[in-house]
Amino acid sequence: MVLGTLTSGLTDGLARTTRGLGDAARAPFVDRTIRLGVTGLSRAGKTVFITSLVANLLDRGRMPQLSAAAQGRIRAAWLQPQPDDTLPRFRYEDHRAALTGTEPRWPEGTKRISQLRLSLKVEPRGLLSGLQGPQTVHLDIIDYPGEWLLDLGLLDRSYADWSRDALARASARPEAEGVRAALDAADPTAEAREPEMEALAEAWRGYLRAAQAAGYSDLTPGRFLLPGEMAGSPALTFAPLPEPRDPPRRSLWREFERRYDAYRRHVVKPFFRDHFSRIDRQVVLVDMLGAVHRGPRAVEDLRLAMADILGAFRPGRNAWLSAIFRGRRVERILFAATKADHLHHAQHPRLTALAEALLRDAKDRADFAGARTAAMSIAALRTTVEETREHEGRPVDLVRGRLEGSGRQAAFHPGELPADPGHLLSPARGGAQTWLDGDYGAMTFAPARLTLAPGEGPPHIRLDRAAEFLFGDAL
Incomplete structure (x- = not known):
């Protein structure tokens, strides 16, 4: 196995080198x-x-x-x-x-x-x-859209794996309250019926929209937010479910699993094959x-x-x-x-x-x-343009721009980012609800004239x- 891996690596390296020499030789002429x-x-x-x-x-x-x-x-x-x-x-x-x-x-x-x-x-x-x-x-x-790129992770995950991860991330978000109730009421082992599947998929899509509006980034499947011509198709009509033991062949779980696999096969893979890989x-x-x-x-x-x-x-x-x-x-x-x-x-x-x-x-x-x-x-x-003003006896660096909506000019100080990024990333990884030692604001500026x-x-x-x-x- 090690020898095969080494040989493969040497072969790939030689191929890349050969291509590089060929590109260099052709460069002046093409x-x-x-x-x-x-x-x-x-x-x-x-x-x-x-x-x-x-x-x-x-x-x-x-x-x-x-x-x-x-x-x-x-x-x-x-x-x-x-x-x-x-x-x-x-x-x-x-x-x-x-x-x-x-x-x-x-x-x-x-x-x-x-x-x-x-x-x-x-x-x-x-x-x-x-x-x-x-x-x-x-x-x-x-x-x-970057949301499409998030779908890459689905290629490595079974429906059961994705359901487990998606439900775990949604469990801590208030935006998921409605979809959690709908999923809790569903029986994964019951016979799959189209109206119920459509209702669950729409509930999951509504949660993704609300989570996106709240600033969350993990939003899969990405095409649920931007379905285009595939809106309403079976490949975009599924949702995560708690995994049951030995679900029957025609059950809700099995049908959602089949549609999830169809989504990966007919939506995700063609994007990476036809566009991303180039x-x-x-x-x-x-x-x-x-x-x-x-x-x-x-x-x-x-x-x-x-x-x-x-x-x-x-x-x-x-x-x-x-x-x-x-x-x-x-x-x-x-x-x-x-x-x-x-x-x-x-x-x-x-x-x-x-x-x-x-x-x-x-x-x-x-x-x-x-x-x-x-x-x-x-x-x-x-x-924006920059300016400095006195505040409580000390200079404060500001940016000034035209506010979106009203169009009026406003000066803004968003707060001081810490010199050590760990002061933000550590509490984020630790599950903190708010920043303990900083207050960071945001302003929506319109394009300047x-x-x-x-x-x-x-x-x-x-x-x-x-x-x-x-x-x-x-x-």
């Missing part, structure tokens, strides 16, 4: 394509991230940390039709108009997978730069501040959810995933704590440290798989550094 996956849980800012990234690559005046832009080697950038004919196009123009209009507003969030291709004409650098002309690099951006680089957006504002339970739930999500970048743990990846892996993964503009820049290092600590389990898994990883705090679209100079994209915080890490090497 266009390069980088497939960038963008995901994150609800309200993390995926749509805004993609829109601002594309706008700032088309007009690069605010991208000094993207080396190819700073060196003037990007000669041109333009949008092209997406290469996958079966995928909807990311509606960049509509989203940009929403963010930069005279009355700017947040665009509609991600509800399905979509794609956009941005092509860059780049002057080469290095020893061969004088021997070849500009090269074209295609950046294919794939936008998909991603080269990945950014995972995380609303750290929103979780901190909601309290210790939300922070711990986010930690567990992100560990589940990043399991997707370890295909070796699942034989089926290993088969579809066939030696491929995501090369770079960025964990980005979003909405950094809701904090004064003096607190940004603490936000980054908190994100790194919260994601440590997940990040270590990705590092083990060989991917290069980084964490940073960003704001894809800056909505912008006046952009020629050649400038929308204002941001560290979006250029994020781009440099994700695909700067390809330019």
Whole structure:
């Protein structure tokens, strides 16, 4: 067994090396394509991230940390039709108009997978730069809901395993009170009847919606929240149940088990086979501040959810995933704590440290798989300005922006993040109900009204550094 594993590893390594040499030999003569996956849980800012990234690559005046832009080697950038004919196009123009209009507003969030291709004409650098002309690099951006990625964990779990975990997590949440009552009243060994199954599935779906609104992150099955054309289908009509002993063949338990397996087979697996397995680089957006504002339970739930999500970048743990990846892996993964503009820049290092600590389990898994990883705090679209005011005889750092809804200007201090992330993560892991030594607030800012100079994209915080890490090497 050890010899077989060693031989397999050497073979895979040799294959990757051979492919790498082949890619290097072909590089001066063929266009390069980088497939960038963008995901994150609800309200993390995926749509805004993609829109601002594309706008700032088309007009690069605010991208000094993207080396190819700073060196003037990007000669041109333009949008092209997406290469996958079966995928909807990311509606960049509509989203940009929403963010930069005279009355700017947040665009509609991600509800399905979509794609956009941005092509860059780049002057080469290095020893061969004088021997070849500009090269074209295609950046294919794939936008998909993070809730779908949570479903990866279902591929490793039987219906009994998932039911046990889902019911355990829901047991401590007040949002699950209604569905707990419905599930307690159900008899898993009774004959399956469609009206009862539909009622239980709808109760579970209602719980997931309420938990999402309350800021929880572990929400499976992910397609229950975004069913699309599959709404009402048997594959989306099941719920977790307490496991009985020897349930009969036509029982409620057996039918839900069959539908759960159909969900994994017909919904989860095709997404990973057709889309996820082809991603080269990945950014995972995380609303750290929103979780901190909601309290210790939300922070711990986010930690567990992100560990589940990043399991997707370890295909070796699942034989089926290993088969579809066939030696491929995501090369770079960025964990980005979003909405950094809701904090004064003096607190940004603490936000980054908190994100790194919260994601440590997940990040270590990705590092083990060989991917290069980084964490940073960003704001894809800056909505605030900073100021300092005197309060009770001492200076207080504030951010000021336009409030969503009323449109009036307001200054805001969200509280001081601790220098040691453990001061938040330890009570979260310990099951604390509230923060004992801090009060953290949140404000919902609307996009600021912008006046952009020629050649400038929308204002941001560290979006250029994020781009440099994700695909700067390809330019």
